[in-house]
Amino acid sequence: MEEMNKKQIKKAGRKPKIDPAVHRYSFNLNDEDNAKFLALFDQSRMNTKAHFITACIFQKTIKTVKIDMNAVNYHEGLTKFFGQFRGIATNYNQIVRLLNSNFSEKKALAYLYKLEKQTTEMKELLLKVLILTDEFEKKYLNKE
Known part of the structure; x- marks a missing residue:
């Protein structure tokens, strides 16, 4: 019982997420598809590829900014x-x-x-x- 209380009192480290993303998927692309994917990712100005992929899969709006x-x-x-x-x-x-x-x-x-x-x-x-x-x-x- 004392060990359990010590773990709860300790406040160092990262706070655990409420709904952590634990399901992982993998897919492979050929060179041509990878080039298209990277071009779309660059146009989206998103920080991570994972967020970009989930936005594409679930059809969330992706903002692309073109600067002349x-x-x-x-x-x-x-x-x-x-x-x-x-x-x-x-x-x-x-x-x-x-x-x-x-x-x-x-x-x-x-x-x-x-x-x-x-x-x-x-x-x-x-x-x-x-x-x-x-x-x-x-x-x-x-x-x-």
């Missing part, structure tokens, strides 16, 4: 571009403020004229980027 790395790379580049564009807008405001406070009106207008030319070029570039983004989304991301 070109779209991800394009999005990252576009995000960086717009980050730089916001930085340029901040610098633009600082430059205009400095021109008005540190230079005579004539010199400030001359520099502002040059800045205005650069701004129109940036606007054209931004419009081209927006057009390319729309084309990319229609062609590769199937957005309409």
Whole structure:
């Protein structure tokens, strides 16, 4: 009786499962079927093959996620571009403020004229980027 109490008091180790999976099955696949199985398993993004197999057998829903790395790379580049564009807008405001406070009106207008030319070029570039983004989304991301 004392031995039984000692086993119950001991709390070290893993807790026993309520319904342990003790029934095991084995099956063999040829090379072609194994390649198909591994491809489906990779698409499912599941962690273990056993969970994937039981989900297939009992017709549970399996989520597959396909990631287009070109779209991800394009999005990252576009995000960086717009980050730089916001930085340029901040610098633009600082430059205009400095021109008005540190230079005579004539010199400030001359520099502002040059800045205005650069701004129109940036606007054209931004419009081209927006057009390319729309084309990319229609062609590769199937957005309409």
